Amino acid sequence: MSVGISDFSLEEAEAETGAVELVSGEIAARSPWELFLRRFREDKFAIAGLAFLLVVILAAIFAPLVCSLVGAPGPYRADQNALDIFGQPTGPSSAHLFGVDQIGRDVFSRVIYGARVSLIVALVSCVLTSAIGVVCGLLAGYYRGWVDTVISRTVDAFLAIPYLLLAIGLASACSFGNGCVGGLIKPGIPVVVAVITFTSWTYPARIIRGQVLSLREKEFVDASRSLGASDFRIVFKELLPNLTAPIVVFATTFLPQAILYESALSFLGVGVQPPTASWGQMIADASNNINTQWWYMLFPGLALLFTVLAFNFVGDAMTDALNPRSKRA
Amino acid sequence: MxxxxxxxxxxxxxxxxxxxxxxxxxxxxxxxxxxxxxxxxQKQIGAVxxxxxxxxxxxxxxxxxxxxxxxxxxxxxxxxxxxxxxxxxxxxxxxxxxxxxxxxxxxxxxxxxxxxxxxxxxxxxxxxxxxxxxxxxxxxxxxxxxxxxxxxxxxxxxxxxxxxxxxxxxxxxxxxxxxxxxxxxxxxxxxxxxxxxxxxxxxxxxxxxxxxxxxxxxxxxxxxxxxxxxxxxxxxxxxxxxxxxxxxxxLGKVVEVAPSDELYSFPRHPYTGALLSAVPVARPHGGRRRDRQLLTGDVPSPANPPRACRFHTRCPKAQEVCSQEEPLLELKSGHDLAACHFPLTEAEVRLRLPTGLSGTAASTNAHGTGQIADQSSSSSST
Incomplete structure (x- = not known):
């Protein structure tokens, strides 16, 4: 919304972007993308969240570098000297910023390395889940009839599958030796992602289907059809942009869920295998001795908490910023 | 306006x-x-x-x-x-x-x-x-x-x-x-x-x-x-x-088609007459008194429309034949096509529309005059 912006913020924004397009010598109206950036920047929490996520992602990518910079010994080295005289782990110290775990591994290194697993699992399964769910929901809602019947009944069937039971089944069947189906399914990140996607795509599918059912009756869909638009164009160019809010909301609430799913699956033995670190696995391990070794639970827990919060802030700001009717501008 | x-x-x-x-x-x-x-x-049990x-x-x-x-x-x-x-x-x-x-x-x-x-x-x-x-x-x-x-x-x-x-x-x-x-x-x-x-x-x-x-x-x-x-x-x-x-x-049928001046001055179908007589007049006391033709009842359901002429359930002029035989869209006068066995007569139109009929006979040149002008001329003539 270009109305009601104070001169101050206008100048500021133009100074910052420095790329306001000019049409025939006059100030051009802002493009949707500029509007989005402008609105997004208004949200301080979102900026903080984005910065935090950036730090986490960079730390995950450059984990070895970060560890060596801090002087941490890396995630796999079990250092007997870090345990006290009773063989118990020691808390945070200058040698081990976040303390060490049961067998003397550096918690700081494990949190940094664990971000890799958690983020990959969360992002990949979130993208897959949303993509499959949104496409299925769009098709079911737009075409209705038998397409809807097939998709909706499939969704119902999938909803009946308890994901933990599936995970336990997979774990007991496939976690030994070479895995099952000729080594195709064995514990690891791909199986975690597959299990999460397999059991979760139904939620966005249902949400989107419901939205599309009401959207498709709007006159702008008729208008587009009367212009000669193809079904593909109507579904992806007319309907999809109207679904950004539910999709972003779903994605941002699902990301933290996926991180937690991963930890549960790892705990059950379908997920990443020790000694690979993941936040979920660390929390699961730490739950046994939370009373005496608080640091082993606290640091991966904080990492999880802040990441989840940051995703939520960013998602929230994106929903607002993508909505042309939003008042904040 | x-x-x-x-x-x-x-x-x-x-x-x-x-x-x-x-x-x-x-x-x-x-x-x-x-x-x-x-x-x-799914079983089809009817149609709108x-x-x-x-x-x-x-x-x-x-x-x-x-x-x-x-x-x-x-x-x-x-x-x-x-x-x-x-x-x-x-x-x-x-x-x-x-x-x-x-x-x-x-x-x-x-x-x-x-x-x-x-x-x-x-x-x-x-x-x-x-x-x-x-x-x-x-x-x-x-x-x-x-x-x-x-x-x-x-x-x-x-x-x-x-x-x-x-x-x-x-x-x-x-x-x-x-x-x-x-x-x-x-x-x-x-x-x-x-x-x-x-x-x-x-x-x-x-x-x-x-x-x-x-x-x-x-x-x-x-x-x-x-x-x-x-x-x-x-x-x-x-x-x-x-x-x-x-x-x-x-109710899903075209009951009358006519050039608009003809239609507005001399409607032939009783339904058109009813519609036009329901239009508010700008000067209710200046014009001649008119008998508004008010339709009673509701529009029948299009899932189960009346037989033959669909308007016969609400038509003031309906007779036996209207529920037996469907009227065809035929030329009634001038360029006016109407689907009615008993189209409105001049006298009936005059009752319903004091403003109408002013130029019926030669309605081809009527499009220069607006509604308000019509009304004042007809009121002065009576």
Missing amino acids: SIEERPAGAGPSGASANGAPPLIEVRNLVKHFPITRGIVF KAVDDISFEVRRGETLGIVGETGCGKSTTAKLLVRLLDPTSGQIVFDGQDVGAANKDELKALHREMQMVFQDPYSSLNPRKTVGSIISEPFAIHGLLKESGERRKRVQELMDRVGLNPEHFNRYPHEFSGGQRQRIGVARAIALEPKLLVADEPVSALDVSIQAQVLNLLRGLQREMGLTLIFIAHDLSVVRHMCDRVAVMY
């Missing part, structure tokens, strides 16, 4: 005089919406006969009005014409081509020739798209004006043409008023320079003051671009202002 002004040069005789074939011919068009029962195994065997034609360059009560099938007819709905049976011949039988590619080509302006300016524009991208959508769909600079220039020309500020192309629909939004809809509809524009109640969602502006815009565009206009409305004075000929629909 400027609604009462009729710009000259758009008379009914002008359109009918040239011998060119009509732009659109509708023959025995039927649209039934099935009523089904059951979830998995939204449009039931109607025929009419639209000449090149003329404006045909379609009026009728809510639920009489006006909008269904409009959607059938541009094939947003598939007809149950019957033919729509547009410029020699059967719209109902067109395949996907033919239909896409046809959609360049006919466009629609929608009723609700709030839901007919995608709220997530900028005005610029809404108006350039026709070009994107048909792969025209591929260069974005060219496209934007054309979009801005269109915005200027319909009376919008061309600099606002990056704004969103909700930043505009109802009338401006309807202008956006019009700009989108004329972008491909169609031959036919179907306007489905384009002003019924707008303020009265804005209505006139949008109507004048449509008339201006029609004159400039040689558009043929099908104008659907339930506001009779708006239709009179806009249309060369008017078709009156009742």
